[in-house]
Amino acid sequence: MNAIEIRNLSKTYPLFKVENVSLDVKQGYITGLIGPNGAGKSTLIKLITGLIQPDSGSIHTLGRKMPEQEVHIKQRLGIVSDECFYYEHLTIYEMGRMIAPFYKRWNDQTFRGYLDQFELSPKKKIEDLSKGMKIKFSLAVALSHEAELLIMDEPTSGLDPVFRRELLDLLADTIQDETRSIIFSTHITTDLERIADYITFIHRGQIVFNEAKDDVLERYTIVKGDMELLDADTRAHLVGIRETAVGFEGLSDNKVEAEQLFGSYALLHRPSLEDLIYFTAKGARKHG
Numbered sequence: 001m002n003a004i005e006i007r008n009l010s011k012t013y014p015l016f017k018v019e020n021v022s023l024d025v026k027q028g029y030i031t032g033l034i035g036p037n038g039a040g041k042s043t044l045i046k047l048i049t050g051l052i053q054p055d056s057g058s059i060h061t062l063g064r065k066m067p068e069q070e071v072h073i074k075q076r077l078g079i080v081s082d083e084c085f086y087y088e089h090l091t092i093y094e095m096g097r098m099i100a101p102f103y104k105r106w107n108d109q110t111f112r113g114y115l116d117q118f119e120l121s122p123k124k125k126i127e128d129l130s131k132g133m134k135i136k137f138s139l140a141v142a143l144s145h146e147a148e149l150l151i152m153d154e155p156t157s158g159l160d161p162v163f164r165r166e167l168l169d170l171l172a173d174t175i176q177d178e179t180r181s182i183i184f185s186t187h188i189t190t191d192l193e194r195i196a197d198y199i200t201f202i203h204r205g206q207i208v209f210n211e212a213k214d215d216v217l218e219r220y221t222i223v224k225g226d227m228e229l230l231d232a233d234t235r236a237h238l239v240g241i242r243e244t245a246v247g248f249e250g251l252s253d254n255k256v257e258a259e260q261l262f263g264s265y266a267l268l269h270r271p272s273l274e275d276l277i278y279f280t281a282k283g284a285r286k287h288g
């Protein structure tokens with residue numbers, strides 16, 4: 001079962017396009033959305049949440065079609081970001097009162113519990129909240145109406161390390177019942193190494209891969225060796241290469257092939273998600 005099903009989605013801006021994207025986001029899991037600056041992560045999230053309309057293609061969220069069934073979908077969706085505040089002059093308490101009637105499954109007691117847990121004073125005005133506090137507030141709202149799908153655009157980037165860890169634990173707990181799902185865009189890839197089940201990698205408006213995190217980190221490998229190992233064949237094999245005075249470091253998208261190609265002449269080791277972004281942004285070749 002998929003929480004989100006995207007088919008052949010395209011959106012063109014004057015200098016950028018999301019092109020023919022198809023993507024399944026699995027229900028009951030945490031999916032991390034990664035990619036370099038300007039890759040299209042926020043654009044994809046805005047398309048999914050209906051903030052912008054695609055030129056072509058379709059999006060089904062929680063089994064319902066966007067934008068036709070947007071009102072129904074929004075009841076079951078929690079959007080967590082520091083950007084979705086329209087009433088800056090209201091206090092947290094007043095904003096909560098304003099939001100509550102919109103949701104059929106709103107639980108005021110749960111909301112007050114999260115405000116307390118996240119140390120958010122109900123008397124504080126929205127305009128006086130820091131970026132991290134806005135994230136906490138929108139998370140409290142999402143969790144108080146029993147959202148089945150949390151869509152989070154860089155939720156941890158404005159948070160201190162203590163709350164960041166607490167948030168990651170909270171998210172891991174949130175999906176324990178296997179009916180809830182989370183899609184989570186971030187540059188803090190170590191957060192995803194900690195909690196993500198699936199990774200969606202977007203680059204230049206296209207999906208590079210959408211796979212289980214453990215499979216990705218098993219399939220790719222970092223290759224390190226002396227410069228004399230780099231010839232036309234070995235260069236063509238690597239997705240991206242960093243050359244230094246003492247040798248090279250590169251990313252292979254096929255560990256088995258890399259082992260055959262480089263044998264015992266090079267050092268191979270497991271990449272981090274950050275390595276995948278770095279070498280993909282550096283390289284010209286498409287991943288296999």
Ligand SMILES: Nc1ncnc2c1ncn2[C@@H]1O[C@H](COP(=O)(O)OP(=O)(O)OP(=O)(O)O)[C@@H](O)[C@H]1O
Pocket residue numbers: 013014015016035036037038039040041042043044
């Ligand atoms: N409304 C718009 N009009 C024109 N171009 C836009 C618009 N919104 C975004 N873009 C362009 O689309 C591209 C992708 O932007 P997007 O914000 O989706 O990237 P991102 O992956 O979220 O980047 P970052 O990691 O830097 O936040 C950028 O080149 C951006 O300038």
